[in-house]
Amino acid sequence: MPRQYEFGLDTFGDVTAGPDGAPLPHAQVLRNVVDEAVLADRLGLDFFGIGEHHRHEFAVSAPDVVLAAIASRTERIHLGSAVTVLSSDDPVRVFQRFSTLDAVSNGRAEVILGRGSFIESFPLFGYDLSQYQELFEEKLQLFAALLTQEPVTWAGTLRPPLTDQLVYPPVEHGRLKTWVGVGGSPESVVRAANYGLPLVLAIIGGSPARFAPLADLYRRALEQFGHDPQPIAVHSPGLIAETDAAALDTLWPHYEVIINRIGRERGWGPATRAHFEAEASEHGALYAGSPETVAQKIAAAMRSIGATRFDLKYSNGTLPHEVMSESIERYATQVVPRVRELLAEQDDAEPDAAEPDAAEPDARAGSDASATPADAPPAS
Numbered sequence: 001m002p003r004q005y006e007f008g009l010d011t012f013g014d015v016t017a018g019p020d021g022a023p024l025p026h027a028q029v030l031r032n033v034v035d036e037a038v039l040a041d042r043l044g045l046d047f048f049g050i051g052e053h054h055r056h057e058f059a060v061s062a063p064d065v066v067l068a069a070i071a072s073r074t075e076r077i078h079l080g081s082a083v084t085v086l087s088s089d090d091p092v093r094v095f096q097r098f099s100t101l102d103a104v105s106n107g108r109a110e111v112i113l114g115r116g117s118f119i120e121s122f123p124l125f126g127y128d129l130s131q132y133q134e135l136f137e138e139k140l141q142l143f144a145a146l147l148t149q150e151p152v153t154w155a156g157t158l159r160p161p162l163t164d165q166l167v168y169p170p171v172e173h174g175r176l177k178t179w180v181g182v183g184g185s186p187e188s189v190v191r192a193a194n195y196g197l198p199l200v201l202a203i204i205g206g207s208p209a210r211f212a213p214l215a216d217l218y219r220r221a222l223e224q225f226g227h228d229p230q231p232i233a234v235h236s237p238g239l240i241a242e243t244d245a246a247a248l249d250t251l252w253p254h255y256e257v258i259i260n261r262i263g264r265e266r267g268w269g270p271a272t273r274a275h276f277e278a279e280a281s282e283h284g285a286l287y288a289g290s291p292e293t294v295a296q297k298i299a300a301a302m303r304s305i306g307a308t309r310f311d312l313k314y315s316n317g318t319l320p321h322e323v324m325s326e327s328i329e330r331y332a333t334q335v336v337p338r339v340r341e342l343l344a345e346q347d348d349a350e351p352d353a354a355e356p357d358a359a360e361p362d363a364r365a366g367s368d369a370s371a372t373p374a375d376a377p378p379a380s
Contacts, residue, residue, distance in 0.1 A: 006233075011050055012051040047311060152166075178198075208304060243289075251288050252276055
């Protein structure tokens with residue numbers, strides 16, 4: 001029986017350049033993100049994810065609001081966060097916002113929970129960074145309890161307790177599809193398995209094959225915790241153009257800007273074209289190239305990890321809206337069909353392979369969070 005694969009897009013609403021090269025207003029970027037999602041829906045892609053940030057390079061601080069706007073203009077594409085920074089939010093409110101999105105989208109909502117690779121949300125909402133780990137652990141525990149949609153009695157140390165509390169609105173059919181996004185630590189992978197939640201691996205640098213042991217650890221941990229198999233998704237950046245050279249030449253100046261801006265904050269050295277091209281090579285985590293080049297890389301990464309979903313982080317720094325729209329179209333109409341073909345060939349050659357559940361959301365591996373080529377990944 002053929003495996004089921006899904007293909008999506010992620011964006012953080014990166015503030016992009018207009019025709020004159022100047023940054024667009026945040027409001028226009030948000031409207032463009034909605035248009036990009038509408039295009040993805042029209043082209044038949046499976047998922048559209050929006051990350052949460054609280055800094056000037058990114059326009060989206062409230063993904064669920066933007067996703068609700070997208071829901072009103074789309075019909076079938078699933079809509080989710082990439083990621084929701086649960087550590088600096090309230091689990092009850094996150095559940096309520098996404099169960100509401102699920103209702104208005106007629107069952108198409110997903111949420112990817114993570115810790116975030118940036119820290120701006122902690123002082124913004126009054127959280128202590130010294131409790132970075134404890135905040136996520138405790139809030140994920142509560143969120144997992146809310147997913148049962150039964151009265152919750154819960155007590156922690158960082159939030160008031162709940163006693164026989166129901167949370168509204170309930171999800172209309174089944175339960176809210178919830179993933180945990182991780183940046184590459186074994187502890188984060190085991191945490192996701194402990195709760196029986198699907199896993200998103202944010203792979204934004206180095207060889208994706210490096211993450212195969214983490215995927216194996218996750219599958220073993222699920223079994224040891226007594227949970228059913230769960231899907232694994234991959235999130236990685238990229239750009240599709242007519243040729244490899246065109247993709248690299250188009251992306252490089254925008255990639256360089258965002259890498260160097262964030263790198264100055266984090267103590268990284270300047271970005272180099274050589275490193276950029278190495279990441280775009282066969283064994284790197286940057287999916288920039290012609291449709292055939294990108295399709296071959298995606299298929300290889302999904303095979304090595306055993307992933308059933310791939311989400312392309314299509315926005316990269318100041319890359320213009322028009323360029324991203326062209327890349328989305330090539331991804332949907334040329335790359336995805338080719339990847340399906342390549343994966344089907346392998347599946348046909350392995351008729352006895354166990355069928356994983358269908359996916360329904362770095363060399364710089366590290367913090368768990370939503371990711372750009374410059375920051376760490378969707379998170380746990």
